[in-house]
Amino acid sequence: MAQTTTSGSKAASEAKGADTDDIQKQLAVLQKDVSELTRVMTEYGRLQGEQLQAAAKGKAAELKGEAEARIADAEAQMRDAYMRAEGAVRENPGAALGIAAGVGFVIGLLTARR
Known part of the structure; x- marks a missing residue:
């Protein structure tokens, strides 16, 4: 009976070694x-x-191109507005002077009231 136990533990030990090798291969x-x-x-x-x-x-x-186009459009509108204002002043210098005096008077009143 002692031999059966020894050969049984050898078989178990060999099985553990095989399992360990298999596990190491799987881990790799x-x-x-x-x-x-x-x-x-x-x-x-x-x-x-x-x-x-x-x-x-x-x-x-794309956004840069759109922004540049809008800036160019705004500049064109500003130039157009400036030219129209300049033309109106050249056609009616008296009215332009009166408007400028009135605006100056209103600004003076507003700043003096603090």
């Missing part, structure tokens, strides 16, 4: 898989970042 495969997954996710993140950066640059260029 798992580590490799995690490493590959990390690499793939890093690459995916880099590509997504590049795409978002390109989209942001495109939108910024």
